[in-house]
Amino acid sequence: MADSMISLRNVSKRFANSTDAAVDDLSMDVYAGETVVLVGPSGCGKTTTMKMINRLVEPTSGTIVVDGTDVRKQDPVELRRGIGYVIQSIGLMPHRTIASNIATVPKLLGWDAARISDRTRELIAMLDLDPGLLARYPSELSGGQRQRVGVARALATDPPVMLMDEPFGAVDPIVRARLQDQFLEIQKKLNKTIVFVTHDIDEAIKLADRIAILNTGASIEQFAPPEEILREPANDFVERFVGAERGLKRLALIKVSEIQIEQGPVCSPRDSVADANEEMERFGFDWVSIVDDGELLGWIGQRDLEGRPRLTDITPRPFSAYVTKESTLRHALDSIVSSRTQVAVVAEEGQRYAGILTLERISREIVS
Amino acid sequence: MSDLFRWDWVLDHRDDVWLALGEHMWLTFLAVAIGLAISVPTGIFVSRHRKLYGPVTALTGFLYTIPSLALFAFLTPVTGLSTTTAEIGLVSYTLLILIRNVVAGLDGVSPDAKEAARGMGYTDRQLLWKVELPLALPTIVAGLRIATVTTIGLVTVTALIGKGGVGYFILFGLSRSFSTAIILGAVLAVALAVVFDVLLLRSERLLVPWTRSSEERPA
Numbered sequence: 001m002a003d004s005m006i007s008l009r010n011v012s013k014r015f016a017n018s019t020d021a022a023v024d025d026l027s028m029d030v031y032a033g034e035t036v037v038l039v040g041p042s043g044c045g046k047t048t049t050m051k052m053i054n055r056l057v058e059p060t061s062g063t064i065v066v067d068g069t070d071v072r073k074q075d076p077v078e079l080r081r082g083i084g085y086v087i088q089s090i091g092l093m094p095h096r097t098i099a100s101n102i103a104t105v106p107k108l109l110g111w112d113a114a115r116i117s118d119r120t121r122e123l124i125a126m127l128d129l130d131p132g133l134l135a136r137y138p139s140e141l142s143g144g145q146r147q148r149v150g151v152a153r154a155l156a157t158d159p160p161v162m163l164m165d166e167p168f169g170a171v172d173p174i175v176r177a178r179l180q181d182q183f184l185e186i187q188k189k190l191n192k193t194i195v196f197v198t199h200d201i202d203e204a205i206k207l208a209d210r211i212a213i214l215n216t217g218a219s220i221e222q223f224a225p226p227e228e229i230l231r232e233p234a235n236d237f238v239e240r241f242v243g244a245e246r247g248l249k250r251l252a253l254i255k256v257s258e259i260q261i262e263q264g265p266v267c268s269p270r271d272s273v274a275d276a277n278e279e280m281e282r283f284g285f286d287w288v289s290i291v292d293d294g295e296l297l298g299w300i301g302q303r304d305l306e307g308r309p310r311l312t313d314i315t316p317r318p319f320s321a322y323v324t325k326e327s328t329l330r331h332a333l334d335s336i337v338s339s340r341t342q343v344a345v346v347a348e349e350g351q352r353y354a355g356i357l358t359l360e361r362i363s364r365e366i367v368s
Numbered sequence: 369m370s371d372l373f374r375w376d377w378v379l380d381h382r383d384d385v386w387l388a389l390g391e392h393m394w395l396t397f398l399a400v401a402i403g404l405a406i407s408v409p410t411g412i413f414v415s416r417h418r419k420l421y422g423p424v425t426a427l428t429g430f431l432y433t434i435p436s437l438a439l440f441a442f443l444t445p446v447t448g449l450s451t452t453t454a455e456i457g458l459v460s461y462t463l464l465i466l467i468r469n470v471v472a473g474l475d476g477v478s479p480d481a482k483e484a485a486r487g488m489g490y491t492d493r494q495l496l497w498k499v500e501l502p503l504a505l506p507t508i509v510a511g512l513r514i515a516t517v518t519t520i521g522l523v524t525v526t527a528l529i530g531k532g533g534v535g536y537f538i539l540f541g542l543s544r545s546f547s548t549a550i551i552l553g554a555v556l557a558v559a560l561a562v563v564f565d566v567l568l569l570r571s572e573r574l575l576v577p578w579t580r581s582s583e584e585r586p587a
């Protein structure tokens with residue numbers, strides 16, 4: 001097993017003015033380079049858990065170790081400067097320009113101006129922000145731009161550990177999806193250890209290496225990779241939380257290459273019409289894929305054959321959509337539903353024919 | 369008509385006018401500067417220790433309600449007819465407004481900005497100087513403006529203890545039923561108040577570039 005980068009042991013937090021613990025005896029490990037997403041109902045203690053990691057909140061009991069050192073043995077200010085933090089409501093400094101906001105932690109650490117400006121340029125390129133925004137104030141940005149600035153600011157000193165509390169909370173679904181894609185791209189490159197909080201189970205499924213589903217008091221209902229949570233919800237709470245469409249959601253996590261694909265009817269353009277008819281009959285289809293020396297040319301329907309002596313006289317019709325081995329089953333399902341033939345054809349790079357996927361084959365993945 | 373306001377008298381007393389204006393501004397500046405020097409730390413302290421806000425407001429509110437004449441009557445036996453007497457009174461009147469605005473300014477600082485700043489590793493001192501005070505500044509300056517204008521008005525009253533700036537003309541005019549001096553004093557006091565009000569309003573805007581839209585800001 002990889003090294004534990006963040007480790008919580010029997011951590012509890014009881015706020016002075018409340019009877020119930022906000023976090024009750026939580027133990028959890030986050031390994032180096034993984035993204036752990038905390039999801040759970042409002043008030044279940046997600047933010048509190050996160051704030052205990054950088055000591056914005058002191059635990060009532062228990063131990064938190066970050067990168068091998070007990071956080072209580074570190075100066076909280078030093079600790080926080082070493083951890084990237086995106087707060088639930090972004091919290092940009094309204095009186096500072098975007099450039100100055102991004103440079104917050106580098107300035108605290110005393111970087112020189114040239115280094116700060118290089119790094120700032122790098123970050124805005126990474127987050128796809130317009131350099132013209134740098135001289136503006138936060139109030140002059142859109143919500144999505146602000147959230148990206150919040151993330152850029154947290155990444156500024158390239159900290160190995162990032163805490164992100166609903167970083168994409170306040171934007172519309174389209175911008176949100178873009179930010180998530182960007183997040184995945186950046187994370188693939190940077191390999192940070194990330195604790196990410198969200199309300200949105202779909203966001204969790206998309207971004208997480210492992211999801212922790214929390215109940216009141218931050219009690220762990222299930223802590224597992226997204227695919228496992230969708231396949232085998234540990235209990236009713238998790239099942240209700242992931243929602244009714246968990247079968248469909250799971251399809252988005254499985255690649256075509258991970259399942260056994262089927263063989264469909266295939267002919268070479270040099271085959272006879274009789275061969276083609278025989279092939280269709282064998283599979284019970286009314287069409288056949290035309291494959292020349294491994295290359296997928298298209299398909300020919302049973303009706304196209306009428307009155308034609310040879311297959312070479314018929315131009316194969318192109319498939320409206322291909323699926324590759326890297327596609328998700330969700331994508332394959334969309335292709336199937338929208339195709340005339342009710343089948344998705346799987347092609348590999350360079351239009352190499354690989355096989356077919358039928359609705360029955362995919363529905364087996366939904367029920368299992 | 370010429371008896372109501374005699375320009376020739378004003379011209380004869382040009383030097384006195386300038387002296388009086390200078391004294392008026394000096395007394396005002398001193399009062400507001402000392403008031404600010406007391407109010408900023410007090411306001412910061414009170415905003416951190418909320419329980420003290422009630423008592424502090426009660427005290428400064430009490431000072432604010434003492435009629436100025438009565439206050440000077442109390443103070444004169446102790447501190448005499450001096451600038452000190454005048455300033456004790458003038459400073460007292462600024463405190464209610466200034467402390468209230470310092471606290472309101474600090475309260476108005478976005479908790480998100482503070483939380484983010486702490487989360488990124490600001491020390492308490494950095495948080496105060498680099499986040500809280502700059503963001504509270506517009507409210508503090510707004511208080512400063514009210515305090516300044518109020519003080520300019522009150523300085524005319526301190527003429528009674530011989531430290532009155534342009535109030536001196538009013539007092540002089542009243543004692544001799546000489547309308548020119550009364551009008552001169554009143555107009556000068558109002559003019560000073562208006563000028564400072566406008567100047568401070570300007571600086572208030574200059575101090576908060578982040579609230580202006582980008583079109584207004586020089587590129």
Ligand SMILES: Nc1ncnc2c1ncn2[C@@H]1O[C@H](COP(=O)(O)OP(=O)(O)OP(=O)(O)O)[C@@H](O)[C@H]1O
Pocket residue numbers: 015016017018022040041042043044045046047048049088199
């Ligand atoms: N400073 C505080 N003082 C007292 N109680 C608090 C404090 N902060 C949080 N709580 C309480 O602790 C519990 C957990 O709060 P927390 O903010 O961790 O929830 P959350 O899971 O992040 O919720 P959300 O999804 O709404 O952000 C809540 O009941 C909340 O009211």
Ligand SMILES: [Mg+2]
Pocket residue numbers: 046047048088165
């Ligand atoms: Mg929260």
